[in-house]
Amino acid sequence: MMDFSKLIEDEMTPEYAKRIIHDLSPYPYLADILVIASSFAVGALFSLILFLLLRPLLNRFYRRHCTMNAELQTCISRMIISFVGCLPLVLISYSVWCDGIHEWVAVLIIKPLWGIGIALLALTGTYAIKSFGLWYKQQRNAEQRPIDGLIELAICFVWAAAIIVFIAMLIEKSPVYLLSGLGAIAAVLLLLFQHTIQSFVASVEINTDHLVEIGDWIVMETEDFEDIDGIVTDISLHTVKVRNWDRTQVCLPISFMVSKPFVNYTAMEKGGGRRIQKAFLIDQRTIRFLSNEEVEILKGFDLLKDYLEDRQNKINEYNSTRSGFNTRHLTNLGVFRIYAQRFLEQNPDIRADLTLFVRALSPSDSGVPLEIYCFTREVQWVPFERVQSKIMEHLLAVLPSFGLRVFQRSSDIHQEGRYQIDVVGGAFPVERGKSLAAPGPKQD
Numbered sequence: 001m002m003d004f005s006k007l008i009e010d011e012m013t014p015e016y017a018k019r020i021i022h023d024l025s026p027y028p029y030l031a032d033i034l035v036i037a038s039s040f041a042v043g044a045l046f047s048l049i050l051f052l053l054l055r056p057l058l059n060r061f062y063r064r065h066c067t068m069n070a071e072l073q074t075c076i077s078r079m080i081i082s083f084v085g086c087l088p089l090v091l092i093s094y095s096v097w098c099d100g101i102h103e104w105v106a107v108l109i110i111k112p113l114w115g116i117g118i119a120l121l122a123l124t125g126t127y128a129i130k131s132f133g134l135w136y137k138q139q140r141n142a143e144q145r146p147i148d149g150l151i152e153l154a155i156c157f158v159w160a161a162a163i164i165v166f167i168a169m170l171i172e173k174s175p176v177y178l179l180s181g182l183g184a185i186a187a188v189l190l191l192l193f194q195h196t197i198q199s200f201v202a203s204v205e206i207n208t209d210h211l212v213e214i215g216d217w218i219v220m221e222t223e224d225f226e227d228i229d230g231i232v233t234d235i236s237l238h239t240v241k242v243r244n245w246d247r248t249q250v251c252l253p254i255s256f257m258v259s260k261p262f263v264n265y266t267a268m269e270k271g272g273g274r275r276i277q278k279a280f281l282i283d284q285r286t287i288r289f290l291s292n293e294e295v296e297i298l299k300g301f302d303l304l305k306d307y308l309e310d311r312q313n314k315i316n317e318y319n320s321t322r323s324g325f326n327t328r329h330l331t332n333l334g335v336f337r338i339y340a341q342r343f344l345e346q347n348p349d350i351r352a353d354l355t356l357f358v359r360a361l362s363p364s365d366s367g368v369p370l371e372i373y374c375f376t377r378e379v380q381w382v383p384f385e386r387v388q389s390k391i392m393e394h395l396l397a398v399l400p401s402f403g404l405r406v407f408q409r410s411s412d413i414h415q416e417g418r419y420q421i422d423v424v425g426g427a428f429p430v431e432r433g434k435s436l437a438a439p440g441p442k443q444d
Helices: 004-009 015-024 028-065 070-084 086-095 103-137 148-170 175-192 194-209 266-270 292-298 305-319 332-345 381-402
Strands: 217-220 228-235 239-244 249-253 274-282 357-360 368-376 413-416 419-422 427-429
Touching: 028 070, 028 086, 028 103, 070 086, 070 103, 086 103, 103 148, 148 194, 228 249, 266 274, 274 381, 292 305, 305 332, 332 357, 332 368, 332 381, 368 381
Parallel strands: none
Antiparallel strands: 217 228, 228 239, 239 249, 274 368, 357 368, 413 419, 419 427
16 A cells, blocks of 8 residues: 555645545545546546547548448447557556555456456457458459458457457466467367368468359259359358359358369350350251252352352362262252351351351261350340340251251151151152162262
């Protein structure tokens, strides 16, 4: 205890202070309250001044780098309040150890004050991290590369550090000493937080390698539930939310993004071209050589006129010195393939600068697959399907002009006289007792 009589006898002590000390000398605990209250009042005054200085400075700093909104402004204000709120506690903690305070009073209030101070510092760090997250959300590509998971993890680390410091203060040991003792329970902690650790590692890998971003269209095959095919709507520390095209929503563990294969169509959309890879089956019985009369008819197609004239001249030149099986002839499937190729090349909805071809695949018991491979300028789903449908509809409709038909297993096709009748539409002559390959085995 401080000897108050010395303060009264000291010539430097003001008269009003001497009167207050004299009046309080019979009440020692009232003096304790007065010291604590005075320390708190002085600390609160300085805290208010510091708050009024820091708030405009931080607001001006954030306005230079982002747009201030209500949420960000509230977060900054709470961060400053938590920080300046430590100042009264520091002054009280210092004052309780002076000789004018009873020792048991100091022991009683010092540790709770430290605990409150540590909590306020943790809150300051929390709001600082949250304000950084709000600033980041206003930056370019922030929606595609969210860091919500990393923000949550950083906040967890701040509070974990605060708890360790508080426990070390209670047991009056260094935090380093306390951390060294955690090695014995490290295995238990890893077992308890294995999913969080896996999610954190997956989140870091996803953000570093840009595997998936919000707004990406992904397709993933799963064994536990239906296949996923939709748009990524949210990425957090533990989960990835995907909205399927049927409007259902799936929540995936974020570790699936690095442990299971999936297809990301973002590169296709950003590349400005979406692939069409379709094949329709040609009835093999309708594939044959074209006669000169049929070639002349097909010259009516502007897309084929120059091609047919050039090929017919070369074939006639080749056949001038040959006969029978050694001659060459155009096939209806080959001419149709060229027509489809040129139709795609001149189509304004198709990118001619990317891979584009039409090819016949290996024959099967279902016919000869004729495959179309090209890229559309439209990458959005609905416009893409519209372009794809228009192309397929046109090629299917023009197919009978080449004497071809699509193979289909149906009972509405029958033979009548020398014509093969399809009640859906179209009639193709069938030569009885005569091979369609009579002109020769070679084709162009």
